[in-house]
Amino acid sequence: MQLSQTVKLYMTKEQQSLIKATMREYINTVNNLVSIAINGISIVKYTTADVKANLPSALTNQCIRDAKSIIKKYNKLAKYNKDIKAVATIPILRKPCFYINNQNYKVDGDYIKFPVFVNGKSKRLSVKTKMTTDQKTIFANNELGTMRIVYKNNKIVAQIVYKKKESAYNNIGNVMGVDLGIKCPAVSYVSGGNIKFYGNGRKNKYMRRYYKCLLKKLQKGKHIDAIKRINNKEQRIMRDIDHKLSHDIVKTAVAHDVKTIKLERLANIRSTTRTSRKNNHSLHNWSFYRLSQFIEYKAKLAGITVEYVNPAYTSQTCPVCGHVHHANDRNYVCKCGFYIHRDVLGAMNICNSTEYVGDSNIRHAA
Ligand SMILES: [Zn+2]
Structure with missing residues (x-):
């Protein structure tokens, strides 16, 4: 790298x-x-x-x-x-x-x-x-x-x-699935059962809204320099948050002897097809993209491979019986009796997925 x-x-x-x-x-x-x-x-x-x-x-x-x-x-x-x-x-x-x-x-x-x-x-x-x-x-x-x-x-x-010469990959080890989201910025699931939540989605949302409000006020007054400054500041803060999230995720991976991290492949940002709940806001895709890049970068340094899997149905499929349906609210309950926090379901299915779509995420617009 x-x-x-x-x-x-x-x-x-x-x-x-x-x-x-x-x-x-x-x-x-x-x-x-x-x-x-x-x-x-x-x-x-x-x-x-x-x-x-x-x-x-x-x-x-x-x-x-x-x-x-x-x-x-x-x-x-x-x-x-x-x-x-x-x-x-x-x-x-x-x-x-x-x-x-x-x-x-x-x-x-x-x-x-x-x-x-x-x-x-x-x-x-x-x-x-x-x-x-x-x-x-x-x-x-x-x-x-x-x-x-x-x-x-x-x-x-x-x-x-x-x-930099990368550490030699060793494929004997655990697999970690990471689900990136808006309300909950990231959840990891390691084969074997370890679950971890990262970041503070509510705080991030609050920050975004705060800056959006501030910018609206400034735009009315046409304060071009101030707008630029605030924009840069917001970008810097969001970037720092992503650095911390990716650092924590890779640290957890290392602690659990993970050799492969799986992430969802983001859909084409110009595409309007809704392959997952995350595509509802195309601008959010930019932040998912950046966070994936940071995870990929830090994982490589730690000798961990990053693979991308198909995002279709990862938040809807029951890992026990394979039934596909939407989660009600924050909980996913299946008729077979299986139940779990919705965001953990995503990470679990990503971890188990074998629908690989390459080892690299999209580059801006594919
Ligand atoms: Zn089921």
């Missing part, structure tokens, strides 16, 4: 001004390419020869790749927004930065070497850094990916992506 490390840079004055100029030129180049594509000219076949930029060709190439991926995301989002009758804003990079692929930079002792452009020519800079012993070990033992030169807390730093 891909992780990254942030490295402090100790640049000379000259290096700093060259790097700053490169960062600005880089985002301008990407933004230009994006605007060309949005105005209807395809950039799919663009090469460095089609792009005029004061950048080394390695960086110009990266600009083209970045612009293409921005356009791809934008097109998906535009389609999604059309469905909810909103307009997707055109993506613009504002924070100066640049990306270099692993062929074009080198970590060498305490230095990082990469090209910039000086007087129409590519020039290799060798920038002093301060790496921790851990970072040096990581860089020496893992396959390195893209390096990003970005601002962090107003300082220019290098973020180096690397592929």
Whole structure:
């Protein structure tokens, strides 16, 4: 899996001004390419020869790749927004930065070497850094990916992506089914019988409603900056909640010797078919998606496989006799005598399900 490390840079004055100029030129180049594509000219076949930029060709190439991926995301989002009758804003990079692929930079002792452009020519800079012993070990033992030169807390730093070797999977172990919901954010069921509830659905709902109310008031007054700030704050809080939930779920899995976590595969977010109660609000799917991603990420680090199962009928099927019917209220009672809390039923059926639909969740709009 891909992780990254942030490295402090100790640049000379000259290096700093060259790097700053490169960062600005880089985002301008990407933004230009994006605007060309949005105005209807395809950039799919663009090469460095089609792009005029004061950048080394390695960086110009990266600009083209970045612009293409921005356009791809934008097109998906535009389609999604059309469905909810909103307009997707055109993506613009504002924070100066640049990306270099692993062929074009080198970590060498305490230095990082990469090209910039000086007087129409590519020039290799060798920038002093301060790496921790851990970072040096990581860089020496893992396959390195893209390096990003970005601002962090107003300082220019290098973020180096690397592929972490995952722990070897061991399939002898327990299986855990996790049911994600709105009223109850998550319930886990481990083969063998352990049940655990996570998070506080009522609190989350209250938070969402509180911010929605606040935003409505601000929108009436057209306080654009305040709206943005509140929106970001809400997103941050929800993200933190998902981090905590996923952490707790994986911790429980590790404690119960779980080797496989099963989650429901989310339906296509543009789809209107109601395959489960969770699709009633397509926006909720975005938060289920994020939480699944967090669980997947943390599980992988712990050497646990994540599998996705078909969500159809997981909250309606009796695990004892197989009868399918809706739960009344919070309890599921079957005519065969079996009864259980509705949310536990979901986790139990997910745990027992063999209707696999892959090892990866949907990517935004499938
Ligand atoms: Zn039954």
